[in-house]
Amino acid sequence: MPISSDPLQFKKNIEPIRDSILSRKETISVAESVTSGLLQTAFSMAPDAEKFYQGGITAYNIGQKVRHLKIEPIHAMECNCVSLKVSAEMATHVCDLFNSDWGIGTTGYVTPTPESENKIFAYFAISYRGKIVVAKSITPKKGNPFAVQVYYATEVLKELYTQLTMGE
Numbered sequence: 001m002p003i004s005s006d007p008l009q010f011k012k013n014i015e016p017i018r019d020s021i022l023s024r025k026e027t028i029s030v031a032e033s034v035t036s037g038l039l040q041t042a043f044s045m046a047p048d049a050e051k052f053y054q055g056g057i058t059a060y061n062i063g064q065k066v067r068h069l070k071i072e073p074i075h076a077m078e079c080n081c082v083s084l085k086v087s088a089e090m091a092t093h094v095c096d097l098f099n100s101d102w103g104i105g106t107t108g109y110v111t112p113t114p115e116s117e118n119k120i121f122a123y124f125a126i127s128y129r130g131k132i133v134v135a136k137s138i139t140p141k142k143g144n145p146f147a148v149q150v151y152y153a154t155e156v157l158k159e160l161y162t163q164l165t166m167g168e
Contacts, residue, residue, distance in 0.1 A: 007049040012117070013157045018046040020164040021102070029098035030056035031069055033081065034108035034122045054098035058088075060125035069093045069105075080115040082107050084123050091101045091125040091132065103127040104156060110145040122152045126160055132161050 022030055023100065029038045040056035043049060057068055064082050070093045071086055079086065084121040090105025108122025109115075120142075125135040140151045 014042045014046045021052040026101035028102040029054040029100040031094035054100040088125040089124040091127040110148040
């Protein structure tokens with residue numbers, strides 16, 4: 001698999017994804033919370049990004065997720081905006097916001113909190129043309145918050161690459 005788990009290869013991980021999306025003549029957009037713009041940075045740094053990357057949004061709190069990404073507020077308040085459902089809503093609605101074929105939504109925790117029962121984990125979802133194609137949880141090994149964010153983003157990119165290349 002061309003997607004590396006090495007955080008130093010994070011930028012290079014986007015190139016096979018870019019190639020696949022370009023060959024399909026499709027586009028992608030990103031809605032991030034827990035990854036805090038890392039996916040947006042990776043996509044924007046890819047050569048020819050303007051040909052496939054529509055844009056992204058980092059919505060870090062419930063108010064912004066409800067306002068910009070149409071997250072269902074009652075459920076979001078019950079789970080502190082961290083659930084498979086929230087990540088799926090983010091992935092689906094970012095496609096509407098940016099008019100893209102593919103969408104990614106990420107939410108979770110990089111440090112233990114009372115709301116997370118002192119655990120670190122994340123949820124992500126990938127949508128394609130309005131339908132969720134994958135929604136998963138990620139549990140990292142312990143690490144500093146930035147290393148955890150990079151781990152989450154890399155795992156999302158691996159899954160996106162898998163979805164893009166299924167059936168090839």
